[in-house]
Amino acid sequence: xxxxxxxxxxxFIFAILAxxxxxxxxxxxxxxxxxxxxxxxxxxxxxxxxxxxxxxxxLRLGYGRIAGVIQHTQEDAWKDGFNDYNWNEEDxxxxxxxxxxxxxxxxxxxxxxxxxxxxxxVALTMRAFIFGTITDLWGDAPYTNALKGDEGELxxxxxxxxxxxxGIIEDLKAASAIFATGDNAGYATGxxxxxxxxxxxxxxxxxxxxxxxxxxxxxxxxDIAKSGIEAVHTSxxxxxxxxxxxxMDYIGAAxxxxxxxxxxxxxxxxxxxxxxxxxxxxxxxLANGDPRLKVWFQPVHVRWVSDATLKTGVDEFIRxxxxxxxxxxxxxxxxxxxxxxxxxxxxxxxxxTLYKPSHPDMFKGPLNANEYVGVPPSMLDPTxxxxxxxxxxxxxxxxxxxxxxxxxxxxxxxxxxxxxxxxETSFILAExxxxxxxxxxxxxxxxxxxxQSLTTWGIADQYDTFIKKVAYKGTQAQILEQKWVASWTMxxxxxxxxxxxxxxxxxxxxxxxxxxxPLRFIYSNNELNNNGASVRSAIDKLEETSFSxxxxxxxxxxxxxxxxxxxxxx
Numbered sequence: 332x333x334x335x336x337x338x339x340x341x342x343f344i345f346a347i348l349a350x351x352x353x354x355x356x357x358x359x360x361x362x363x364x365x366x367x368x369x370x371x372x373x374x375x376x377x378x379x380x381x382x383x384x385x386x387x388x389x390l391r392l393g394y395g396r397i398a399g400v401i402q403h404t405q406e407d408a409w410k411d412g413f414n415d416y417n418w419n420e421e422d423x424x425x426x427x428x429x430x431x432x433x434x435x436x437x438x439x440x441x442x443x444x445x446x447x448x449x450x451x452x453v454a455l456t457m458r459a460f461i462f463g464t465i466t467d468l469w470g471d472a473p474y475t476n477a478l479k480g481d482e483g484e485l486x487x488x489x490x491x492x493x494x495x496x497x498g499i500i501e502d503l504k505a506a507s508a509i510f511a512t513g514d515n516a517g518y519a520t521g522x523x524x525x526x527x528x529x530x531x532x533x534x535x536x537x538x539x540x541x542x543x544x545x546x547x548x549x550x551x552x553x554d555i556a557k558s559g560i561e562a563v564h565t566s567x568x569x570x571x572x573x574x575x576x577x578x579m580d581y582i583g584a585a586x587x588x589x590x591x592x593x594x595x596x597x598x599x600x601x602x603x604x605x606x607x608x609x610x611x612x613x614x615x616x617l618a619n620g621d622p623r624l625k626v627w628f629q630p631v632h633v634r635w636v637s638d639a640t641l642k643t644g645v646d647e648f649i650r651x652x653x654x655x656x657x658x659x660x661x662x663x664x665x666x667x668x669x670x671x672x673x674x675x676x677x678x679x680x681x682x683x684t685l686y687k688p689s690h691p692d693m694f695k696g697p698l699n700a701n702e703y704v705g706v707p708p709s710m711l712d713p714t715x716x717x718x719x720x721x722x723x724x725x726x727x728x729x730x731x732x733x734x735x736x737x738x739x740x741x742x743x744x745x746x747x748x749x750x751x752x753x754x755e756t757s758f759i760l761a762e763x764x765x766x767x768x769x770x771x772x773x774x775x776x777x778x779x780x781x782x783q784s785l786t787t788w789g790i791a792d793q794y795d796t797f798i799k800k801v802a803y804k805g806t807q808a809q810i811l812e813q814k815w816v817a818s819w820t821m822x823x824x825x826x827x828x829x830x831x832x833x834x835x836x837x838x839x840x841x842x843x844x845x846x847x848x849p850l851r852f853i854y855s856n857n858e859l860n861n862n863g864a865s866v867r868s869a870i871d872k873l874e875e876t877s878f879s880x881x882x883x884x885x886x887x888x889x890x891x892x893x894x895x896x897x898x899x900x901x
Contacts, residue, residue, distance in 0.1 A: 369437055374450035375519040377438040381457050382524050384431050386579035390748035391591055393821040401825045402611035402837055405706040407713040408724035414709050415843045418887050422855035428465050436478045447517040452509035456537050459502040466495040467827055468852045470891030471869035486862045489869040492892040496548050503541045510534035524579050536577045538569045539756045546759045550831055550897045560763045564770045570753040573786040577750040583741030590746040594739040603739050604727050613705025619800050622793040632667040633729040635700040638680035644687055646679040660720040664727045690715050704731050709840025749821045754784040758814035765807055774803040784817035808834050833900035845878040847901055849887035
């Protein structure tokens with residue numbers, strides 16, 4: 332019976348494969364004799380398919396290009412979509428999220444048919460999360476009549492964001508009520524990849540998502556948001572501890588079930604190496620003495636040293652333990668890593684009086700001589716940053732920090748897909764209390780949020796020292812700034828916060844496609860071709876802005892209903 336302990340991992344692998352394979356065209360119309368009849372499928376087997384797909388996709392946004400938008404990270408090669416918001420239609424992304432909905436719809440159907448209330452609660456929660464992500468990313472979307480192809484609804488109308496958010500809230504309320512009974516009858520151990528069948532944690536997740544979406548609509552529907560947040564706070568049932576976080580572990584057996592930048596499946600290590608901390612986040616961490624800095628990032632391999640005695644502007648060659656290495660302008664990341672681990676230090680000197688940029692069209696200086704160095708957002712060519720001697724895409728920039736080596740791994744430790752957290756929940760309540768709503772003490776929630784974030788990253792013992800450096804000052808700006816920092820690897824939430832508040836006050840770099848941060852994803856040509864009338868109606872309701880450009884209303888810089896009339900973020 333030992334094989335039973337491997338069932339969750341096997342199911343997870345097949346779940347990932349099912350998600351990725353949904354992009355393939357289905358050409359076989361005969362009944363598959365080896366397939367499972369949807370009318371008799373087990374909800375336990377369906378559940379990890381939905382949860383694994385959603386967790387993986389959400390993490391790939393929040394650790395991926397949305398981290399570029401919100402200036403957590405930058406890429407120093409192939410960077411147009413990541414750093415510069417040069418986006419195309421989002422067909423694959425759209426198909427993925429609606430693919431999850433189709434699987435979840437079957438989960439909900441079978442849960443009702445088998446009278447499995449626990450699985451029904453999971454399906455309602457996941458439906459809310461998936462639809463919430465869709466409307467957050469695009470705006471209006473098929474909702475009421477979505478997933479009704481078997482009923483002849485092949486070209487569903489797009490519902491407004493207002494309708495979708497209200498529906499999400501009702502689903503989460505219903506899910507919370509189901510989980511409140513504590514009934515998880517019918518659940519088979521190992522198939523819940525978030526909470527292992529714990530109904531209390533599922534209810535906290537559902538209620539924390541309620542807080543998320545109430546705050547999301549707070550500028551448009553403030554009365555609903557206020558009463559909803561106050562009700563959840565009064566219940567006391569929401570994420571309060573990092574142990575309650577909605578996270579998904581990785582198996583690490585293949586690229587599809589491993590951390591996205593795992594080097595085991597990337598011989599060149601390019602996906603990890605190209606991704607760098609953004610200067611915006613790095614400078615914030617340095618200014619506040621933030622202990623999360625050393626968890627997430629590395630010191631530069633070769634540090635600049637100001638030297639007024641130097642006869643030239645910069646050293647041509649690097650120094651090892653202070654000694655010039657004649658003929659050696661750079662070393663590979665692997666060579667530097669091994670030597671630094673052995674205790675050696677590498678530097679290059681520069682004379683601040685004599686220094687002149689070698690490529691002022693790409694990098695105008697000044698040189699950054701800090702131990703930790705982030706890449707500024709949207710540079711023309713970030714491989715030239717900080718006088719990198721190995722421009723291009725083959726060797727790392729030795730004068731800019733890299734992500735922690737942890738993010739080369741497949742699984743374990745901090746390598747988790749995080750869908751919601753106690754830190755996020757506490758920041759929401761802090762913002763609500765700061766608005767004057769009946770949600771407790773803003774300072775208490777703010778402090779708790781920071782404590783839970785530090786706990787998440789394994790440095791809770793540094794809370795007492797750090798909280799003195801970022802002591803609560805009673806402003807929304809400070810709450811949103813620290814929430815932005817804490818959203819590392821789930822930066823989609825920071826993006827949506829920025830969109831509704833304009834906070835933190837991020838500034839686009841020198842070379843993005845438009846001189847503003849984007850606001851949404853672009854409806855795909857595939858949807859326009861197949862459901863044109865509905866898509867065009869949704870596009871018509873978007874608000875074109877001065878940044879929208881040639882795409883006009885169907886642009887990443889057009890405003891959806893959620894921010895129309897708010898004056899945010901710009």
